Every structure is written in structure tokens, then in C-alpha cells.
Amino acid sequence: MKILIKNANIVTPYEIKRSSSLVIEDGKIINICKGLCEDGSFDDIIDxxxxxxxxxxxxxxxxxxxGHDFMEATFEAFDIMADFHIKNGVTSFLATTITQKDSAIRRAxxxxxxxxxxxSKDSKIKAQMLGIYLEGPYFAVEKKGAQPEEYIKTPDIGELKEFIDLSKNNIKIVALAPEIDGAKEAVRFLREKGITISAAHTVATYEEAKLGMDMGITLITHLYNGMRDFSHREPGIIGAALTDERVACELICDGIHLHVGAMELAVRMKGKDGIVLVSDAMMATGLEDGKYELGGQDVxxxxxxxxxxxxTLAGSTLTLDRAVYNMVHLVGVSLEDAVRMASLNPARVIGVERTKGSIEIGKDADLIVFDRDINILMAIVKGKVRNCR
Structure with a gap:
């Protein structure tokens, strides 16, 4: 199947190629052209x-x-969430767990x-689930946020091995507090397994955070939220994260979790490569205000x-297309940099940047078409097209 997409403003990692075209064949990007690509005949032409x-x-x-949560642990719920994702420009995602009793985490x-x-048994074109983000249960109670306190505990290597096996080696990120007992051993173990380690829900001092980064922590879960406050005498994990080039920082850019000034500071310190936009969305996303649930708690x-x-804030109702819009219109980030923060940067965090995350020849044709207000008009997953209007 050979597809031509013409008359597009193509957002690459480095620039926006105006009035350009792109060719897809067998689910891969095979050509990018200024003007119209002259690649012979096509099975489909998209304007x-x-x-x-x-x-x-x-x-x-x-x-x-x-209306669904990954802790439900059903294929039906996964399909519904993946279908919602693609309508909002997300072509790939991780399923994120929450601190819960052991049996619930294992089931998920x-x-x-x-x-x-x-x-999926559902033939509808939807976002791809790439793996698991294990958020908890290895946190500091003092910064638990919406993580249920009764299930918070210290890391155990035997349990982590079991979790990895149960997931069929699909755990991509483990979030933990670097200062708690057993964290150093867990970081060492996870690094050997090639799993990304994120610092989260933590009261780590600057020194404790830097030690964790020296050992292999490369991500900060929802920067500013669920962590020791910054002080000029004790910069804490926020100070360590903003000044260490080895770590990327998640931002929940919904205008609720973070002040615009805090987001501007993070962007200035981390640059376009060091920010990862996330939704931290919970089941109410896409639905009306009301009473919902997260981790067995009423929200x-x-x-x-x-x-x-x-x-206490309990996740968000943000979608990633709105996060990109907010970065552009609230924070003043260029469109190409905001897109990078929602595509190439997260791809790098989980090690899939060779195949996903940017428009480059040879990569998977995971693409979206959106208007100037970042309303999603079309999504393409490995060359398969879905109209989102």
C-alpha cells in the first residue's frame, strides 16, 4: 500500500516544511518532498x-x-482507551498503573x-499500547499525592522480577522515590534490565536526587508535583532535575497542576530536548464533571x-493535543518544539526513537494531521488511516 499525503505543513524535529508532501509505503515513511513527491502511482492520495x-x-x-482505567485489566477497557487516545492525536501510549494492593497490580x-x-481483537484503527509505566508502590508517604497510602512500601527486587515476568517484559518505566530504603538496589537492578527509572512522589534532598541520577535515574515524574519543594538552601529534587542534563522532566501542561511561570522555568532550564509532555489523565478525561475513581479512591x-x-490533585483530565496547544499558547514554545516534547522526547525516554517519534525516512508512519488550533483531523498508525473529524 503506497500513500501520498500532499499539501501539508510537515512538522519535523528541526523545522516546519511548508507546502510539502510525504510518501508512505508498507507502513513506513519512504520520502519527504518540498512540493509534490513524484514517486509514480499511488494507492491513495490524501490532501x-x-x-x-x-x-x-x-x-x-x-x-x-x-470512563475507564488501566487497573480494570480488561481488553475491552484497553480498546476503549486506545480509541479515545487516537482521536486526540496519540498514536502510542504506555498503560500506567497506580499504587494498589499487590493482587490488583499483578492482574493489571x-x-x-x-x-x-x-x-487487540477490535479491528478499528487506534493507538498502540507500547508497554507499562509502573507508578508505585515504592514512594515516600509524605508526598503520596493521590497514591493510596496503605499500599505504599519499599522496593523489593524479588517483587520487581515477578512484576517484569508477569508483564511479559513489557514494563518500560518504573517510578520510585530515590531516597527510600531499597531504592538504590532497585535502581541498579532496573538499569541492568534496560528499564527507565523515574523519580516520583519523593522527599529526596538535592544530594539524594543527584546520587539517584548518578546511579541511573533518567526521568522525573510530573515535575514539581509530588516532590519536595524547592528552597534556595535546599534545592531538593527540583533543583537537581532542572540542572542535570541527564534527566528529562515530565510536565502536566493543563494550567492546573503548574503555573505558567514554573513551566517557562522548566523549558528554559531543560531546553526543547529535556521536556516530556504527559497527560497523567484519569478516567474522567473526555467526560463531564462529576464523581469518578482513581486507585480505589473517590475523585x-x-x-x-x-x-x-x-x-489533593488526582491525575488530570488533560489530553496531549491540548497539552501541545497550551505549550504553544500559554508558554510560548514554538509549534515544532511543542510537538517534539509530545513525540520524539517521550520516544527517547522509552527507547523507541529509532522507529517512532518523528517524521524521518524509514520510521513508522505514525502520523497525525491537525489544524492551526491543534484539532486532530486525521491519524495514521503504521500507514493505516483513520479520519478523526
Whole structure:
């Protein structure tokens, strides 16, 4: 199957190629041209009508959407969430767990592993689940956020081995607090396994955070949220994260979790390569305000903000297309850099940048078409086209 997409403003990692075209064959990008590609005959020709053609977004940190959560551990729920993702420009994602009782985490890992291995039984074109983001249960109680305190504990190598096996080796990221007992051993073990380690829900000092980075931590879960506050006498993990080039920082760019000034600071310190846009979405995403659930706890959504009864933020109702829009219109980031933060940067975090995350010849044709307001018009997953209008 050979497809031509013409009359597009193509968003590459380095520039926007205006009035250009792109050729897909057998699910791969095979040519990018200024003007019209002259590659002979095509099975399909798509007119982008002067809209933007960009790599599909990759949401590495999201708990659910459209009334469902990955802890439900059913193929039906996974299909519904993957279908919602693609309508919002996400062509790939990780299934994110939450701190819960052991049996619930195990059930989710088994189900996600089987879903990835066997593939969806639903023939509809939707976002691809690439793996698992294990958020917890290895955290500091003082910064638990919406993680249920009764299930928080210290890392155990035997348990981590079991989790990896149950997932069929599909755990891509493990988030933990680097200062707690057993964290150093866990970081060492996970690094040997090639799993990305993220610092999260932590009271780590600057020195403790830097030691974790020296050992192999390369990601910071939702920067500023769920961590020791910054102080000029104790910069803590925030200071370490902003000044260490070895780590990337997640941002929840919804205008609720973070002040615009805090986002501007992160972008100035980390640059276009060091920010990863995430949604941290929970099951209310895509639905109306009301009462929902996260990690077995009641969550109340009002004006799009998801909070526990005590007011603690409990995930978000953000979608990644709106996160990109907010980075451009609230923070003042260029469109190509905002797209990079939602595509190439997360691809690098989970080690799939050779095949996904940018428009380059030879990569998977995971693409989206959107207008100037970043409304998603079309999505393409490995060369298969879905109209999202």
C-alpha cells in the first residue's frame, strides 16, 4: 500500500516544511518532498489541505480516559482507551498503573502484557499500547499525592522480577522515590534490565536526587508535583532535575497542576530536548464533571480539575493535543518544539526513537494531521488511516 499525503505543513524535529508532501509505503515513511513527491502511482492520495502533518503523540504517563482505567485489566477497557487516545492525536501510549494492593497490580500487569502480545481483537484503527509505566508502590508517604497510602512500601527486587515476568517484559518505566530504603538496589537492578527509572512522589534532598541520577535515574515524574519543594538552601529534587542534563522532566501542561511561570522555568532550564509532555489523565478525561475513581479512591472533577475529597490533585483530565496547544499558547514554545516534547522526547525516554517519534525516512508512519488550533483531523498508525473529524 503506497500513500501520498500532499499539501501539508510537515512538522519535523528541526523545522516546519511548508507546502510539502510525504510518501508512505508498507507502513513506513519512504520520502519527504518540498512540493509534490513524484514517486509514480499511488494507492491513495490524501490532501492535507494546508494543515499540519506531524508525528503522532506518545503519551507515556496516563491512567485512563473515557470512563475507564488501566487497573480494570480488561481488553475491552484497553480498546476503549486506545480509541479515545487516537482521536486526540496519540498514536502510542504506555498503560500506567497506580499504587494498589499487590493482587490488583499483578492482574493489571498480566492483562496488559497479554494485550500487547496478542493484539487487540477490535479491528478499528487506534493507538498502540507500547508497554507499562509502573507508578508505585515504592514512594515516600509524605508526598503520596493521590497514591493510596496503605499500599505504599519499599522496593523489593524479588517483587520487581515477578512484576517484569508477569508483564511479559513489557514494563518500560518504573517510578520510585530515590531516597527510600531499597531504592538504590532497585535502581541498579532496573538499569541492568534496560528499564527507565523515574523519580516520583519523593522527599529526596538535592544530594539524594543527584546520587539517584548518578546511579541511573533518567526521568522525573510530573515535575514539581509530588516532590519536595524547592528552597534556595535546599534545592531538593527540583533543583537537581532542572540542572542535570541527564534527566528529562515530565510536565502536566493543563494550567492546573503548574503555573505558567514554573513551566517557562522548566523549558528554559531543560531546553526543547529535556521536556516530556504527559497527560497523567484519569478516567474522567473526555467526560463531564462529576464523581469518578482513581486507585480505589473517590475523585471529584469540577471545571476539569480532578481532586480527592481533601483537595489533593488526582491525575488530570488533560489530553496531549491540548497539552501541545497550551505549550504553544500559554508558554510560548514554538509549534515544532511543542510537538517534539509530545513525540520524539517521550520516544527517547522509552527507547523507541529509532522507529517512532518523528517524521524521518524509514520510521513508522505514525502520523497525525491537525489544524492551526491543534484539532486532530486525521491519524495514521503504521500507514493505516483513520479520519478523526
Amino acid at each position: 492535507a489541505e494546508g494543515n499540519y502533518l506531524s508525528p503522532g503523540f506518545i503519551d507515556i504517563h496516563n491512567h485512563g480516559n473515557f 500487569l498480566i492483562s496488559v502484557g497479554e494485550y500487547i502480545e496478542s493484539g 471529584y472533577v469540577r471545571d476539569g480539575a480532578a481532586r480527592l475529597e481533601d483537595g
